[in-house]
Amino acid sequence: MTKSIDYLIQPGGKLTGRIRVPGDKSISHRSVMLGSLAEGETRVTGLLEGEDVLSTLGAFRAMGVRAEGPVQGKLVIQGAGLHGLKAPAKPLDMGNSGTAMRLMAGILAGQSFDSELIGDESLSKRPMKRVSEPLGRMGAVIETAEGGRPPLRIRGGHKLRGIEYPMPVASAQVKSSLLLAGLYAEGETSVTEPAPTRDHTERMLRGFDYGVKTGGARISLRGGGRLKACSIDVPADISSATFFLVGASIAAGSDLLLEHVGINPTRIGVLNILRLMGANLELLNTREVGGEPVADIRVRAAQLRGIRIPEDQVPLAIDEFPALFIAAACASGETVLTGAHELRVKESDRIAVMAQGLKWLGIDARETPDGIIIKGGRLQGGEIDSHGDHRIAMSFAMAGLVAAGSIKVRDCKNVDTSFPGFVELARHAGLTLEAK
Numbered sequence: 001m002t003k004s005i006d007y008l009i010q011p012g013g014k015l016t017g018r019i020r021v022p023g024d025k026s027i028s029h030r031s032v033m034l035g036s037l038a039e040g041e042t043r044v045t046g047l048l049e050g051e052d053v054l055s056t057l058g059a060f061r062a063m064g065v066r067a068e069g070p071v072q073g074k075l076v077i078q079g080a081g082l083h084g085l086k087a088p089a090k091p092l093d094m095g096n097s098g099t100a101m102r103l104m105a106g107i108l109a110g111q112s113f114d115s116e117l118i119g120d121e122s123l124s125k126r127p128m129k130r131v132s133e134p135l136g137r138m139g140a141v142i143e144t145a146e147g148g149r150p151p152l153r154i155r156g157g158h159k160l161r162g163i164e165y166p167m168p169v170a171s172a173q174v175k176s177s178l179l180l181a182g183l184y185a186e187g188e189t190s191v192t193e194p195a196p197t198r199d200h201t202e203r204m205l206r207g208f209d210y211g212v213k214t215g216g217a218r219i220s221l222r223g224g225g226r227l228k229a230c231s232i233d234v235p236a237d238i239s240s241a242t243f244f245l246v247g248a249s250i251a252a253g254s255d256l257l258l259e260h261v262g263i264n265p266t267r268i269g270v271l272n273i274l275r276l277m278g279a280n281l282e283l284l285n286t287r288e289v290g291g292e293p294v295a296d297i298r299v300r301a302a303q304l305r306g307i308r309i310p311e312d313q314v315p316l317a318i319d320e321f322p323a324l325f326i327a328a329a330c331a332s333g334e335t336v337l338t339g340a341h342e343l344r345v346k347e348s349d350r351i352a353v354m355a356q357g358l359k360w361l362g363i364d365a366r367e368t369p370d371g372i373i374i375k376g377g378r379l380q381g382g383e384i385d386s387h388g389d390h391r392i393a394m395s396f397a398m399a400g401l402v403a404a405g406s407i408k409v410r411d412c413k414n415v416d417t418s419f420p421g422f423v424e425l426a427r428h429a430g431l432t433l434e435a436k
């Protein structure tokens with residue numbers, strides 16, 4: 001057991017200067033996956049060296065893929081080709097990462113060998129039927145534990161065939177899992193999304209010279225092709241930038257520039273929501289890097305107001321809600337979120353855990369089945385349990401900027417899954433934060 005880490009934050013700071021947060025987690029996972037399955041050498045820069053991505057990389061190494069790095073975000077992968085993976089000697093440990101487990105399930109369903117995917121305590125509680133069921137319809141043989149939870153035992157050697165799948169939940173992980181299995185399937189695999197979700201898989205497949213068709217909400221590809229190695233420059237993760245967007249918005253006197261942030265239209269719900277709340281955000285130097293739009297974002301403190309969050313923004317900001325709830329707690333009036341039941345099946349139940357934490361800090365926060373109602377107020381100091389959820393930990397760290405007393409956040413070790421170096425960068429920007 002590694003020692004747990006707590007954060008202690010003193011109130012009163014402001015966030016200033018220029019910073020670059022680490023690489024995008026979704027794009028980093030996919031670059032390791034597609035690079036490993038491609039033919040030739042894939043060079044990645046800006047890779048997130050977080051534990052989640054390292055779990056994905058470890059899985060491919062365990063299946064014989066050779067890769068050098070990552071060192072300072074640089075990774076060079078010698079692709080094994082779609083049919084070049086070898087049977088792993090033991091279960092593949094996906095750690096804390098839902099993305100790794102669900103996307104790997106799609107890839108492993110197409111292999112000739114058996115495999116098993118395991119995860120940590122949090123991942124072992126998360127629903128996997130959303131991928132095992134449609135992959136089963138494609139011909140995959142996947143056994144889950146009770147209630148459709150991990151571990152996943154995947155039998156190799158079963159021929160896959162393409163299906164038409166209307167997705168019941170708006171999930172980029174489900175979409176990506178099926179498209180990756182579709183690379184191995186006979187005929188066409190198509191998914192239809194109930195609402196747009198992040199499209200990094202589609203974009204990156206095209207970058208690897210693989211044809212993907214998009215028509216409205218329907219995305220499809222045909223199996224039997226090849227992936228051609230390429231170079232990938234991973235932008236900074238807008239989900240990690242979010243903590244600083246919120247922190248700088250709520251802390252008086254803040255003026256911060258976040259460099260090279262990915263602003264893919266399927267990821268900018270947080271910018272849209274913060275703007276509706278009255279945030280002062282400026283996008284500078286907008287450009288395209290390797291098929292993904294990127295900008296520098298300047299954020300200055302502003303008086304935020306409570307809003308009813310438009311439901312169409314929910315999938316576009318899904319990981320940003322813990323931080324947005326802190327913004328809501330500092331806003332004037334009430335913020336109402338609906339249509340966000342998915343938050344209950346992330347690394348923790350993010351509705352319940354955030355409502356509990358906000359209440360401990362004296363804020364009126366009421367859970368609803370698929371959302372929350374938060375009345376802005378004066379944050380008190382206090383002690384918070386992050387329940388081992390990285391995004392909850394970093395969100396309450398930012399609340400510390402404006403609370404009336406110090407805030408202690410317990411169980412912050414998993415911040416390393418998505419944001420290694422958070423403590424140093426937050427301190428550099430102006431947060432008085434001690435980790436021990």
Ligand SMILES: O=C(O)C1=C[C@@H](OP(=O)(O)O)[C@@H](O)[C@H](O)C1
Nearest residue numbers: 026099170171172173174318319
């Ligand atoms: O595809 C991805 O990389 C992700 C999709 C989202 O999950 P869902 O597909 O479950 O919404 C998001 O919450 C997760 O952090 C990353």
Ligand SMILES: C=C(OP(=O)(O)O)C(=O)O
Nearest residue numbers: 096097098099100319346
């Ligand atoms: C939900 C998240 O990740 P995952 O589903 O990959 O565990 C997240 O990073 O907020």
